[in-house]
Amino acid sequence: MKINYITNVRVPTTRAQGYAIFKMCEQFGLQGADVSLFVPRRRDIDNLGEPFSYYKVSKTFELVTLNNPDFLSRTLLFSRFIYWVDMFLFLVSVKRMFKNNRKDLYYTRDFLIALALPRESKIYLEIHDIPGNKILFIRAINRSKTIIVLNNNLKKFLVDLGVSEKKIFISPSSVEISEFNIDITKSQAREMTSLPQDKKIILYTGHLYPWKGADILAESAINMPENIFVFVGGVEPELSKFREKYHTYKNIIIRPFEPRSNIPAYLKSADVLVIPSPSSFKISSEYTSPVKMFEYMASGTPIVASSLPSLREILNDDNCVFAIPDDSNSLCESINKILRDDALAGKISSQASTDVLKYTWDNRAKGILAEIQKTTGEPNE
Secondary structure, three states: OEEEEEOOOOOOOOOHHHHHHHHHHHHHHHOOOEEEEEEEOOOOOOOOOOHHHHHOOOOOOEEEEEOOOOHHHOOOOOHHHHHHHHHHHHHHHHHHHHOOOOOOEEEEOOHHHHHHOOOOOEEEEEEOOOOOOHHHHHHHHHHOOEEEEOOHHHHHHHHHOOOOHHHEEEOOOOEOHHHHOOOOOHHHHHHHHOOOOOOOEEEEEOOOOHHHOHHHHHHHHHHOOOOEEEEEEEOOOHHHHHHHHHOOOOOEEEEEOOOHHHHHHHHHHOOEEEEOOOOOOHHHHHHOOOHHHHHHHHHOOOEEEEOOHHHHOOOOOOOOEEEOOOOHHHHHHHHHHHHOOHHHHHHHHHHHHHHHHHOEHHHHHHHHHHHHHHHHOOOOO
16 A cells, blocks of 8 residues: 655654654554655754654655745744745645646645645545634545544534544544653652652643643642642743743743653653643644643653543543643642542553553554555555
8 A cells, every 4th residue: 555645744843743743654654555755845943853863763654855945944924924835835846746646545634735636536634623714624525535533523523514424533642652651760750850859740741832721730830839840842932931921930840842752751750740731722622632641641640631522532530630621720639639649649640551552653553544445445565
């Protein structure tokens, strides 16, 4: 089976989507598919290095860069407009490159790319959010053989739009369990990450975008001055804004983006890991399946999470403690519930470690390939 995976993503990137795309291409390749990943040529603005090495994935697929202008890396002025200029030029390149490949199989997470591909081609579209432009979105869905979604909320939305349930395949995000189930003590992890040994640590990893909810967790630090709140992973310009807002909080430690190889030690260093997703954004409350959730589960550290439909697809009362979304006081109560009850902490973290075993990149790739094979009749190899 030949798969052309096409995405308008800068690689490598600090965003989780770049890692997820590389992991899926790697796993498709390991399952016997002949995979080529097509991306725009972009500057390595974060100095992350060679993408296969950065993501620590094996070269089971071909990486092809299309020679497109990269205006967005040159200035932050009018960034939204410039983003769409770069996107348009990439779509033009895609349309030109594949205009004669009408019978090929394509996989993408960008619905606009689906519209740039030949009508007769076999398109598999992975959806992570619902865009504002429903007209073009529906056209892309109609062109696709199968829609891969992260959870039942996305499936329900598509069904309400008139999409057949038979056309929708649910496949949540995943984790490389061996990377996060590491054999070090909490004390060793804190030494590795230069975090205090004598304090309880509440930790968040990931970006600081408003829909991630990091502010809600930071506000909880006021009511828990005896504990340390650690934020790992912010990038500019959100990082500077977050630091400016919370620099007077003595019990908040803010670390910029860290290489993926450092994150497992951070997760092991914590007493509680938090997913403080807000309810005010549909992407966080209904559509997301955050990679960090599965990494948290694999780490063996207890989890507090906002009680939202998106997170409850995977998490439950047996493997985490929930908090009321958008409520810093409720978040404090849930964190304290774990800190004051070692038996509860051990119980939910053990259950999370068990529950996450089925959510591997390997299993995700197998499931999607089986769905592709069912709709095309093509074998993996």
